[in-house]
Amino acid sequence: MRRNGVMTMIMVMSVSDKASVAAGEFKAKCLQILDEVQRTGQPVTVTKRGKPVARVVPVPAEPGALFGLAKGTMSYARDDDLLSTGERWDAEP
Secondary structure: OEEOOEEOOOOOOOOOOOOEEEHHHHHHHHHHHHHHHHHHOOOEEEEEOOEEEEEEOOOOOOOOOOOOOOOOOOOOOOHHHHOOOOOOOOOOO
16 A cells, blocks of 8 residues: 555454564465454564564544534533523613
8 A cells, every 4th residue: 555655554463373483484375364454453564584664553443524423412402492591581771
């Protein structure tokens, strides 16, 4: 996935429930590992010669649409009630 010229690699946990996986094993089981990361939400670190080189993490859930989010949670008042003190008064001198 490329954004603004920067490549982002998202990877997740291996099928064997390891926190890390060797690059060769990742290459052989890439799709299985990605499925496992998506399913469990647990990240997986990919190593080369024992040193971490990449991390596969789950993509965060996208937020819901903002339009209509508060539907049914608000009420409105009639214009007569907005500034009323409940008492009748006469503003004429």
